[in-house]
Each structure stands twice: as C-alpha cells, then as structure tokens.
Amino acid sequence: MNGSSPLLDVQEVSLTFKNVAALSRVTCRVDKGSITSLIGPNGAGKTSMLNCISGRYTPTKGKISMDGRELTGVPAHKRTGFGLARTFQNIALFRGLSVLDNLMVGRHSRLGYGLLASILYLGKARREETRHRRRVEEIIDFLNLSPYRHTIAGHLPYGVQKKVELGRALAAEPQLLLLDEPMAGMNLEETEDMARSILDINEEWGVTVFLVEHDMGVVMDISDHVIVLDFGRVLASGTPQAVQTNPKVVSAYLGDEDGLYKGR
Amino acid sequence: MSMHKCGLFYTTYAAEDGLFRSRFQKLCLGLFLAAMLALPQLVDSYAVSILNLILIAVIGAVSLNLLTGMCGQMSLGHGAFVGVGAYGAAILSNAGAPFVAALLGGGAISAMVGMVFGIPSLRLKGIYLAISTLAAQLILEYVFLHASSLTGGANGLPVDPPQILGFAFDTDARIFYLILAVTALCVLAVTNVSRTRHGRAFVAIRDYHQSAENVGVNLFAYKLQAFGLSSFLAGVAGGLWSHYTMYITPEQFSMGLSISYLAMIIIGGMGSVIGSIFGAAFITLLPEMLNLLISSLGGIAPDLSAVIVPMKEGVFGLMLVLFLIFEPEGLARKWRLTKAYWKLYPFAY
Known part of the structure; x- marks a missing residue:
C-alpha cells in the first residue's frame, strides 16, 4: 500500500x-x-x-x-x-436508444427535473438538457464516438458497443x-x-x-x-x-x- | 450566387433537440392542422364521428405505447383504465363538476387505479405482468358492472355533452374541435416525455433494467410513473369518450378494447408516437373499410355480404398476424422509409 x-x-x-x-x-x-x-x-x-x-x-x-x-x-x-458507476461483462446497453441517449441516461441522476417538467419541456428541462448534452458531447469526443452519435446502440459493432458502455458509465462522472x-x-x-x-x-x-x-x-x-x-x-x-x-x-x-x- | 445547404446543420444543441427542425416540417404540420380544422365543414357528420373515434383511440394508443412500447410493461388492462376514466369523468360531471375538472378528475382516478395495478410490475415481467394486468381488466369490469349505485351497472350511465364557459359541444362537428385539442395536447405530452429524462429512463428499463438501476433509475418509482402517466392519459381518453357518446356501459370497456389498443400499437409501431397515431387510425378505420367493401360488392354479389360480415373479426386477426410477420416494426417504419425515399428522390443513392 x-x-x-x-x-x-x-x-x-x-x-x-x-x-x-x-x-x-x-x-x-x-x-x-x-x-x-x-x-x-x-x-x-x-x-x-x-x-x-x-x-x-x-x-x-x-x-x-x-x-x-x-x-x-x-x-x-x-x-x-x-x-459509483459500472460497466457489465456482457454488453448491457439500452439497445433501442441512440449512443447519445445512452450517455444521457448515464447522466440520469445528475439531471434534476421531474415528470411534469418532462411533459411540458419548458425552461428548466430544456436548459438542463442542453447543459448536460454539452458534457456528454465531451465524453463522445473523448472516446471517438462522434460518428455514431445518433446511431441506435443495438446496431453498432461489438467493440464500439463496449466503448459506448464505458461512455455511459463515464457520463455519470x-x-x-x-x-x-x-x-x-x-x-x-x-x-x-x-x-x-x-x-x-x-x-x-x-x-x-x-x-x-x-x-x-x-x-x-x-x-x-x-x-x-x-x-x-x-x-x-x-x-x-x-x-x-x-x-x-x-x-x-x-x-x-x-x-x-x-x-x- | 446563393448557396443552399444540402441537409440540416445545427449550430446549437437546442435547435437539434427541437420538435420540428425544418421549415418544411413546420409547413407540413401547419397544413395538416389546417386540413383537420376545415374537415368538419367538408364531410358529413358520420365521417366526423369516425374522426372523433379515431382521435380518442389515438390518446388510448399513445398512452399504451408509453407504457408497453417505451417502458416495456405489458398491459392487457388498458381498456379497463380507459373505462375507469370514462366512468370517473361521467360521475364527476353528473355530480355537477365542470367539464375540464371532470376530465382531469377522471384521468387522476384512472392514474391512481393504474398505479395500484402497476405495483406487481416490480416483481413481474413480460407474460407474468400481462396476466396480472389481465386480472386488473377482469376486476375493473366486475366493478363497472356491479357497483351499480355509481356506474349504473348493466343499464349504463347517461352523460350530458361537455360544456365549457356556457358553450355546449353538442354536435359531432363541435365536439371534434374539443377532442382534437385534447388529443394534440396528449400527443405533445408523450412526445415531450419520450425525448427527455423520463422517457429515456423508461426505454432504459425496457432495454436493460439492471443497467438502468446502476445509472441511477429507481426502477419501481419509474415503472409506477409509467403506469400512472399512461393510465392518466387513458382516463382522459375515457372522459372524452363518455362525454362524446353520452352513454356508457360496462361492455364497451371489455377485454376486446384492451386487445384492440394492443393491436394499434403493434400495427403502428411499438414505442413510436407517430406509430400510435397510424395504428389508431388503421384499427378504427378497418371495420369502416370492410363495410365499404361489402356495400360496394353488394351490387355485384349480394350473397357475399352474408359471408364477409361474420368474417370481420377474422380479418382483424389476420391483419395483426400479417403485420407481425411482414412489418414487425409497424407503420412507423413504413413512414420512416417513405420519408427517406422522398428525401433522396429522384437520386436514390
């Protein structure tokens, strides 16, 4: 030690x-x-x-x-x-979401707005989405995932999926x-x-x-x-x-x- | 010389997150809404009544798609949740509540009932949850039929047409605008949820609940929210239904209704808002189309109608099976492909 x-x-x-x-x-x-x-x-x-x-x-x-x-x-x-954040041995991505959305889910607990704000999507929700999107884009750049930003995660090759999973864990900072x-x-x-x-x-x-x-x-x-x-x-x-x-x-x-x- | 962009390029995240991103999209929506507003003046009241039923079905389908398509929680009791809203709003309305309050109240009652029946979703998944929501369907049907002091039992419950600030929506064309407005709000609400924190969490639960938990999604709370929001909207659909038809009976909210909502989202496209709209229109129009077919064939082969009429249910089932085999992602995918085709036309490469 x-x-x-x-x-x-x-x-x-x-x-x-x-x-x-x-x-x-x-x-x-x-x-x-x-x-x-x-x-x-x-x-x-x-x-x-x-x-x-x-x-x-x-x-x-x-x-x-x-x-x-x-x-x-x-x-x-x-x-x-x-x-605390983790990745899984077998790929455990949200297959139906885009790479971007997978990483945004990774930040779930950092976004603070509630269900009603989600429904209305005004002021606070909109600002937070943009602010956190900026942070997520940094992680996407860092992991060289930008070409796949809007690709559905389930359609990506294995090696890239592994990286997306790392990105999702990182998104939680x-x-x-x-x-x-x-x-x-x-x-x-x-x-x-x-x-x-x-x-x-x-x-x-x-x-x-x-x-x-x-x-x-x-x-x-x-x-x-x-x-x-x-x-x-x-x-x-x-x-x-x-x-x-x-x-x-x-x-x-x-x-x-x-x-x-x-x-x- | 002026240069035009050959695609959509965004300079801000907010612009990219917008609902309608191009001028063309806004134009299309504007034209569509204008057409919808003009429609009751152009077609007969029977056609308007079909439109009203479609719009109510859209709310039902879009709310079931939120729960089943997005959040992955199978429900065979959606018809009953619509029924709870229909009875709730009717009872409130008959007790003297103003229409908007009755509609929201019906939705709230339905949301509470939906959340109670959503509790087993913490432990049950897939087919097991489906069976437990089937129990909800049967229990609620029983209540509709036997709590006759509230619901009128088998005799049904009469409701007055809605009134807002003294204006009575008492014809098909008048109530059409009301239903259209409520439907638009409900569709907008679900669209907003689907592109924000909660919608993403719902899809995360559907796709991989263990990793959803590890990124901080409280599975139970979010499943209950999905049940609550979905049932609330179902209740609103029910409230519109009871105020529109002005008479409700238990058998309107039977198992068959739940199945037809499921058919709508399967044919429309699981997890897709626009798919729910297509699916609702398709399933509501299907019997009308069959009637049209029968009556137009009536002149040529009058005996045919005697054969086709009982086959209606069969045609319904057949359509479902064909969609599951040939277009499992539903009409939403067809719509996507069509759009992609025209985007590139005439250079399809």
Whole structure:
C-alpha cells in the first residue's frame, strides 16, 4: 500500500447462495486515484464482488464503504450518488436508444427535473438538457464516438458497443469506475485502444478504476495494485510484480503437482 | 450566387433537440392542422364521428405505447383504465363538476387505479405482468358492472355533452374541435416525455433494467410513473369518450378494447408516437373499410355480404398476424422509409 486513503473499503465481505459460498471474508481496498485490478480463475467470485459493490447483491456478512460512507444496504439506484458507476461483462446497453441517449441516461441522476417538467419541456428541462448534452458531447469526443452519435446502440459493432458502455458509465462522472471485463472479446487493436482510454480516464480525469479483467498482459501493464481471488477468498494482493511471482497465485492459475483438492 | 445547404446543420444543441427542425416540417404540420380544422365543414357528420373515434383511440394508443412500447410493461388492462376514466369523468360531471375538472378528475382516478395495478410490475415481467394486468381488466369490469349505485351497472350511465364557459359541444362537428385539442395536447405530452429524462429512463428499463438501476433509475418509482402517466392519459381518453357518446356501459370497456389498443400499437409501431397515431387510425378505420367493401360488392354479389360480415373479426386477426410477420416494426417504419425515399428522390443513392 502506498499510504493514500482508500476510496473503496471492503471489510470481511461474505456472500452465500443457499450454502454455496461465492465470497468468503473478502477484505480489500481500492486507493483513491489508483487503477486496481481484480483477477482470478473463472468462478473465483470477481463479478460477485463487483455486484456487491454496485448493489445488485447484498453481502451476507461484512461491510463495504466508499469514501468513509457506508454502502451496504444502499439501494443500487442510489449508489451513483456516492460516485459509483459500472460497466457489465456482457454488453448491457439500452439497445433501442441512440449512443447519445445512452450517455444521457448515464447522466440520469445528475439531471434534476421531474415528470411534469418532462411533459411540458419548458425552461428548466430544456436548459438542463442542453447543459448536460454539452458534457456528454465531451465524453463522445473523448472516446471517438462522434460518428455514431445518433446511431441506435443495438446496431453498432461489438467493440464500439463496449466503448459506448464505458461512455455511459463515464457520463455519470463517477469517482470510482467499476469495469467488468472491458476487453473481453476484443481484438488486439481494440484492446490497446480500451487500455489507453482507461489510462486516460484515470490520469486526466482523476477517476479511480476498479478493473476485473482476464487479459493478464493488460492487467499487469496498467494496474497499480492487483488483488487475486480464488474460490471466493483473497489469495494475494500487491503490486503486479509481487503478485506475478507469488507461488500461491501461480498454482491457482496453473494448478500444482498434487492435483486440485490440496487444501484450497 | 446563393448557396443552399444540402441537409440540416445545427449550430446549437437546442435547435437539434427541437420538435420540428425544418421549415418544411413546420409547413407540413401547419397544413395538416389546417386540413383537420376545415374537415368538419367538408364531410358529413358520420365521417366526423369516425374522426372523433379515431382521435380518442389515438390518446388510448399513445398512452399504451408509453407504457408497453417505451417502458416495456405489458398491459392487457388498458381498456379497463380507459373505462375507469370514462366512468370517473361521467360521475364527476353528473355530480355537477365542470367539464375540464371532470376530465382531469377522471384521468387522476384512472392514474391512481393504474398505479395500484402497476405495483406487481416490480416483481413481474413480460407474460407474468400481462396476466396480472389481465386480472386488473377482469376486476375493473366486475366493478363497472356491479357497483351499480355509481356506474349504473348493466343499464349504463347517461352523460350530458361537455360544456365549457356556457358553450355546449353538442354536435359531432363541435365536439371534434374539443377532442382534437385534447388529443394534440396528449400527443405533445408523450412526445415531450419520450425525448427527455423520463422517457429515456423508461426505454432504459425496457432495454436493460439492471443497467438502468446502476445509472441511477429507481426502477419501481419509474415503472409506477409509467403506469400512472399512461393510465392518466387513458382516463382522459375515457372522459372524452363518455362525454362524446353520452352513454356508457360496462361492455364497451371489455377485454376486446384492451386487445384492440394492443393491436394499434403493434400495427403502428411499438414505442413510436407517430406509430400510435397510424395504428389508431388503421384499427378504427378497418371495420369502416370492410363495410365499404361489402356495400360496394353488394351490387355485384349480394350473397357475399352474408359471408364477409361474420368474417370481420377474422380479418382483424389476420391483419395483426400479417403485420407481425411482414412489418414487425409497424407503420412507423413504413413512414420512416417513405420519408427517406422522398428525401433522396429522384437520386436514390
């Protein structure tokens, strides 16, 4: 740890589904301003962890706090107010909306007007729409999405959809961005592009990134800190170099000589 | 030499977000409205009565499209919500409330009832929600029939034609202008919702409710708002209906009405405001067209009408199936394609 304050603090979180433990007593932290990655073999509980943080699952035990404020028990739709945004492993775009509207939905909680203002679409609603549109256009420019601005999201190629999803999360102007396998299914060029975007988001915009990813090359390249999960437990945690040479991590990924069931 | 722009170029976001973005669009709308205003003077009162029914159906269809097409919440009880508004407005009107208050009151009652029946939408999706709204339809029909002290039961409920500031809308042509104005307001309201924060949130719920939740949309609150707003407009349609027909009975707001609203939005185009208008016109005109066909064939083959008349329901069903197969996105898509074709004409590349 480099001594800076944790933005996200996960304390002893356990999650069980009908006696099957998805996570058991996970403790980890994400430092403010860092890119922290969560890795682990399939079924290790990475996405479950993200779902606990974003509010889809409620941990059976333990607590999660962000910037000193307790997150556990807060409904998912209120967590954007804490500065939290996420993307999904499988593309979870609003397929029927244009790219622009997808990003505008991303800003949903930042727009303040009510249903009646929506119906009348006068003064306040109109001003807010224009103001937030300006901000959304900046994100569109940043991610090079301008050619697709008015294209229906469902009609876009896969790699672009992944970017739109990143854009939608960014539109909320989060402090902490949870990315669930943003490089999955992408070719080398798209992967590099995405990695570059993530670094820019982190460095230029000062957004803390919590990344779940299988592409080890990317993870080791861009992360400040890596957490390894296996069977719902934290196996190791540290700098990319330290984690890579950790014998427990090596055996979790490659298996060890004595077979699968040895004391894990 | 003067140069003309070969397309629409905006210099402000506000201009691009406008409802009618080109002078041509404004001109078309102006001409359309002028034609609508002149129409009652040009056609007979039967044709005006059909127009009135179309306009009322437009409100019903556009409100169902808000709920089902945009927000993705299937409803098989929309006809009953129209009925709640029809009875609500009629009862208020008979109790001495002025027409506008009765109309809004009917809408408000319908909105409340719609929100109550929308509560299961938190847990139920798709076909399961459809069944629970079917329950709403059956329960409300039962209430219309058996709360006879309020609704007149099977005998029905008479209503006086609407009066605003002493002016009675007592002929088809007079009430046409009133219905046209209310319909225009309702269509404008839904259009505005569809292009702003709430409409986007509705579509987000339809397309991917989990990510909608993660961007900060309170699913339950927004589903209830969709049910509330949709039922409010349905109630307004009902209020116009009862004041226009001047007599309502429970069987007018049966399952069949709910199905025909669904047919309107399927044929018109799910989630499309203009599609709802096309769909409402199409479904309302369909029986008229069949009648016309029968009567024009009457001279040639008089026996034919005996065969075709009972087939009306079948034709209705057949149209629906054909649309689902050949144009699942409805008349709204046809309209889009036609516009795109003429935009490029005669250079279609």
